[in-house]
Amino acid sequence: xxxxxxxxxxxxxxxxxxxxxxxRNLLKILVxxxxxxxxxxxxxxxxxxxxxxxxxxxxxxxxxxxxVDPIPQALVLTAIVIGVATTALALTVAINLYExxxxxxxxxxxxxxx
Amino acid sequence: MVKRVLAIILxxxxxxxxxxxxxQVPFGADKMLVGKYYLENVKEQTGAVNAVTAVVVNYRxxxxxxxxxxxxxxxxGVAALLWRKKRERTAKSEGSVVxxxxxxxxxxxxxxxxxxxxxxxxxxxxxxxxxxxxxATAFLMLYLxxxxxxxxxxxxxxxxxxxxxxxxxxxxxxxxIGGYFLFDWIWQTWQLGHANIGRLFSAGFIPIIYTLIGxxxxxxxTGIVDNMVKEPKEGGQ
Amino acid sequence: xxxxxxxxxxxxxxxxxxSAIFAVExxxxxxxxxxxxxxxxxxxxxxxxxxxxxxxxxxxxxxxAMSAAVFIFAIKRTExxxxxxxxxxxxxxx
Numbered sequence: 509x510x511x512x513x514x515x516x517x518x519x520x521x522x523x524x525x526x527x528x529x530x531x532r533n534l535l536k537i538l539v540x541x542x543x544x545x546x547x548x549x550x551x552x553x554x555x556x557x558x559x560x561x562x563x564x565x566x567x568x569x570x571x572x573x574x575x576v577d578p579i580p581q582a583l584v585l586t587a588i589v590i591g592v593a594t595t596a597l598a599l600t601v602a603i604n605l606y607e608x609x610x611x612x613x614x615x616x617x618x619x620x621x622x
Numbered sequence: 623m624v625k626r627v628l629a630i631i632l633x634x635x636x637x638x639x640x641x642x643x644x645x646q647v648p649f650g651a652d653k654m655l656v657g658k659y660y661l662e663n664v665k666e667q668t669g670a671v672n673a674v675t676a677v678v679v680n681y682r683x684x685x686x687x688x689x690x691x692x693x694x695x696x697x698x699g700v701a702a703l704l705w706r707k708k709r710e711r712t713a714k715s716e717g718s719v720v721x722x723x724x725x726x727x728x729x730x731x732x733x734x735x736x737x738x739x740x741x742x743x744x745x746x747x748x749x750x751x752x753x754x755x756x757x758a759t760a761f762l763m764l765y766l767x768x769x770x771x772x773x774x775x776x777x778x779x780x781x782x783x784x785x786x787x788x789x790x791x792x793x794x795x796x797x798x799i800g801g802y803f804l805f806d807w808i809w810q811t812w813q814l815g816h817a818n819i820g821r822l823f824s825a826g827f828i829p830i831i832y833t834l835i836g837x838x839x840x841x842x843x844t845g846i847v848d849n850m851v852k853e854p855k856e857g858g859q
Numbered sequence: 860x861x862x863x864x865x866x867x868x869x870x871x872x873x874x875x876x877x878s879a880i881f882a883v884e885x886x887x888x889x890x891x892x893x894x895x896x897x898x899x900x901x902x903x904x905x906x907x908x909x910x911x912x913x914x915x916x917x918x919x920x921x922x923x924a925m926s927a928a929v930f931i932f933a934i935k936r937t938e939x940x941x942x943x944x945x946x947x948x949x950x951x952x953x
Contacts, residue, residue: 510641511649512865513905516872518640520879520898522633527883529629533941535888535933539895542926543879546902549918553909556657559650563910564661564673565747567820572661575673577654581911582677586689588917589751589839592926593696596846599933600703603850606937613942674913739916747912755920762928843925850932 513554520547534602534612538595545591549584556580669809669816669825670744678749679828679835683804687789690838694786697842701849708855717767725760725767732760740836744825750832754839761844765851773848778841785838792827792834868908875901886941888934896927 520543527540556577562570564578602612609617647653654661660681661673670676678686716722739746740753764771796805808814809826818824875898882894899922906915 510644512868512872513909514641514644514649516875516905518637518644519872519876521640522637523876523879523883525636526629526633529632530626531883531941533888535930535937536883536891536941539882539888539891539930542895543882543898546898546918546922549914550902550905553906553911553914554649555647555653556911557650557909558652558654561910563747563912565912566661566665566671566673572658575661576910577657578660578673578677579657581674581914582682584911584914585674585678585749585751585917586686588914588921589755590689590692590696592921592929593693593842593846595926596850596929597696597699597703599929600700600850603933603936604703612937672913748916749913752913752916752920755917755925759920759924762925847925847928847932850929850936853936 511554513550513557517547517551517554520544520550523547532613532615534605534614534617535599537614538598538602541598542591542595545587549587552580552584665819668806668828669819670828671820671825672744672746672749674747675743675749675828675832676825679743679831680804680806680826683793683831686835687793687804690786690789690835693839693842694782697845700846704849704852706854709852710855711769711851712853713769716769721763721767725763729760729764732763733757736760736836736840740832741829742822743832744828745820745822750835751839753832753836754841755843757836757840758843758847762847765847773844778844781837782841782845785834785841788834789831789838792831796827864908868905871901871905871908875905888939888941889931892927892930892934895930896923899923899926 524540524542524544524547527543528537531537531540556579558576561574561576564575564581566572566575605617606612611617660677664670664673664676668676668680670680717725736753736756738753739748739756740750743749743753761773793804796807797803799805799807799811806826808830809816815824815826822829878894878897878901882891882898885891885894899918903915903918903922906912906918
């Protein structure tokens with residue numbers, strides 16, 4: 509029996525992969541990429557979770573034996589911010605392609621090469 | 623249609639493979655190795671209460687410097703790819719009265735909240751990255767409300783550069799005093815704030831670096847929004 | 860007595876998957892971006908339930924607000940509707 513969070517994370521990754529493989533609109537592919545990124549972040553956080561423990565903030569009452577793993581959270585914290593910046597860069601490239609070819613369909617863009 | 627069927631078959635194979643791999647990783651079990659060391663020593667070594675902040679800024683500070691560099695390069699790339707000689711806002715209508723009044727009234731409070739988040743990063747959940755994003759959201763709201771609004775570029779661009787340089791400068795001072803880059807000189811050499819762990823003035827250079835990161839993330843995300851909202855003028859290239 | 864924390868977990872995961880499917884299948888790109896922001900918002904609640912409040916804050920501020928805003932600016936400068944010869948899948952066509 510697989511856990512609910514693992515199931516959700518794998519589902520998000522697969523839905524994003526489906527969008528990347530089958531869609532032809534450039535912005536829709538980037539939406540799929542963004543969903544896939546959320547899925548990967550959810551997977552990392554749920555691997556670091558320890559059931560019955562609290563957040564890794566060591567105030568009164570919380571000892572190192574009663575908190576979850578802080579390292580996946582630190583990785584994901586920065587990965588989300590980098591993700592939105594790189595998505596903005598990819599969207600900028602899509603805008604420039606639209607200004608040149610007047611379409612967002614990747615097959616037509618490929619056909620107009622040269 | 624063939625492409626769709628092939629994609630579904632590939633996705634099913636990938637899903638089966640991922641599920642099989644994750645069946646070896648029990649959900650909710652204690653798998654900590656390095657995390658245990660960090661959690662046991664975080665208060666003595668860094669003075670921070672929030673272990674996530676200590677890992678991001680202190681234990682893996684060089685990694686965070688790299689992430690900030692990637693953010694800077696992405697923002698620069700957006701600005702370079704969208705650069706035109708003449709650009710203008712092309713919104714047809716102003717925001718509604720509610721949006722205009724609300725964004726003007728809420729701007730100082732949102733900025734205060736963002737500053738609270740990144741100054742208290744070593745005590746409460748949060749830190750430089752969400753604080754900077756909150757500040758950028760305040761300016762995004764101003765852009766949506768006013769057709770002619772423009773951020774003060776002569777404040778934002780030097781602030782962005784100075785914040786990045788400040789991060790490197792703090793690391794270089796650590797190199798001079800302690801012998802390696804990003805050595806926590808305030809906590810380990812000067813021994814400041816050892817008496818009040820859990821209050822604001824503790825945790826060495828973590829509040830300083832998180833303030834710099836918050837300013838940098840906020841100005842860079844605002845710059846990305848500013849570059850994407852302006853369109854080239856008709857006729858001008 | 861049903862364990863209600865577990866009910867919330869299953870509810871959030873199901874809502875997240877449904878929003879993701881809608882975000883991928885809707886032809887109107889503006890609606891698709893709103894679906895993507897909904898995925899981020901439900902993921903933020905999931906992060907909070909997984910005892911990661913820092914990540915939940917970042918995801919709520921960036922995934923739901925900044926990311927959707929950047930996508931909407933790009934849609935404003937390009938085109939709003941996706942033109943595909945094959946129609947939408949039967950599971951969302953009503």
